[in-house]
Amino acid sequence: MSIASPAWWWSTAHTPGAIAVAHLDGDAHLLEEVLRQLTGKEAPRTGEVAWRRFGSIDDGVIARTSNQHALLMPHGGTRIRELLDDRLAELGARTPSAHESAHAAWPEAADRVECAMLNTLSRAASPLAVDLLSAQPARWRQHTEPPFTANALSLPSPRDLRLRRLITPARVVVTGPTNAGKSTLLNALAGRAVAIAHHTPGTTRDAVAARIDLAGLVVDWFDTPGVRPDMDPIERAAAELAARALACADMVIELTAPGLGWHAIAGATTALRMRVLNQSDRANAHTCPERNSADLAISAHTGAAMDELVARVRDALVPPADMANSTPWRFMDGLPAISAAASA
Ligand SMILES: Nc1nc2c(ncn2[C@@H]2O[C@H](COP(=O)(O)OP(=O)(O)OP(=O)(O)O)[C@@H](O)[C@H]2O)c(=O)[nH]1
Ligand SMILES: [Mg+2]
Structure with a gap:
């Protein structure tokens, strides 16, 4: 070399x-x-x-x-x-190079993996990233033998990529019929009024997003307008924006309410999907047909099962098994090439 x-x-x-x-x-x-x-x-x-x-x-x-x-x-x-x-x-x-610049910014780093880790930690979005990133330099030092150093040019594993959602927020897109409570749910999760929620159908006319913390995992949560017949040009433009958000979603939440059915979703490429019945506080919530086909029933109004929703979305995006796995995590591209062994 x-x-x-x-x-x-x-x-x-x-x-x-x-x-x-x-x-x-x-x-x-x-x-x-x-x-x-x-x-x-x-x-x-x-x-x-x-x-x-x-x-x-x-x-x-x-x-x-x-x-x-x-x-x-x-x-x-x-x-x-x-x-x-x-x-x-x-x-x-x-x-x-980017690694050398990072080293200049973190001269206290013991090796190049630690330097990359400190640099990544400074821009990681999720609180859950802190302990896992901090553990990486020691894990890389223990794994200097192949396949790690031999795999310098290999693609990151699915686990590597899922864990990178701790650094760059994943996109969660909520879709569903008008009046399901999509905007109410976003406001409840954000703890503030991000989107207008109202019983008038077609209240949301734009793809609204907020960065929210799901019990340690920070995500970009997208509220979309419910699709319905007779949409005006602005609503149709909003629906196109929603379709674009769906195309690059990491996870899709299909939200409905008693009697509203499930909205057909098109254009989403992610396999991570969850069907959620909202408005479980309503009288007909237990007997409605949507109940049996839902993964979870919540109420954005009363807060019922909201903690469960938060935990399920977080664990689907960043599975606890990925967090618990002690194999070194390639938290950025090029890591094997700069492992402790390669830089020694
Ligand atoms: N009872 C009850 N009502 C709810 C709940 N969540 C939302 N609502 C009500 O349902 C109506 C519609 O809520 P939105 O959040 O605006 O619904 P949306 O899905 O965003 O509707 P569009 O923007 O038109 O697509 C409002 O009157 C809300 O107060 C809930 O959990 N329980
Ligand atoms: Mg809305």
Whole structure:
């Protein structure tokens, strides 16, 4: 495997200042060669700080913080910076990869998996992600033998992908006849009035979404307009938006109420579906035909079985068995290639 040339980037803004700070990071031998050609002198040894001329561009300080890393501190003029960028590019220094940038942001990370983990943790949407992500560096360290390192280019497993819903919220789309209580359900889950709920059929005329926390799993919950005959042009446009939401749904909730039947859904590609009978507080809820074909009966008004709904949707999207499985989780692409073994 060939050794990549050193990466080069600035940690100070591209605005005039007294001094600017840049990083050169990579293989020790190549890094020394770049510094030698830039300054005409030997590179400072690890732990040394030295004054150097940066060719004819400027002079400044070089701090060799480790074998593979040096800080260059020229004066902070923007022209100096541009000339140095050009010269370093000539000498073969390159823009850092996403992993190297992440490492720059998390210098305390013990290895590259930990660095990737901290970076992912900072943008993970769900509280449930915290413990599982935090456990990953140790799990990867214990699994440095194949198939993990050999699988660098393989696709993530279905479990890897399901667990990634902890990082990027899954899309849950609720569909069903008008007046089923779709908007009332969204408002009840969000704990605030996100969508207008009213007994007038066709109240919802847009695909409304809210980010809600389902007992630790954060999802994007889409309320859609109920489809009915004689829809006006705005309602038809809303129905098209709903169809688009369905096409990229991770899970579809078919919602109905006593006597309203099940709405035929078209265009959803996900296999995760749940039939929910709402308005279980109504007098005819126990005897209606929808009761037997529903997976669950709830009442968005009284709150009956709402906890059960939340738990079932969460567990369908991120199964507890996936969470409990101690196999290392590829929480982002490319992880095997940067496992502790591969980066050692
Ligand atoms: N009794 C009872 N009424 C409910 C319940 N949930 C919703 N409703 C009522 O049902 C009516 C319709 O509710 P919405 O939430 O607007 O229904 P929707 O499915 O969003 O309807 P569209 O936007 O027209 O598709 C309102 O009068 C709600 O108050 C429930 O659990 N029990
Ligand atoms: Mg509605």
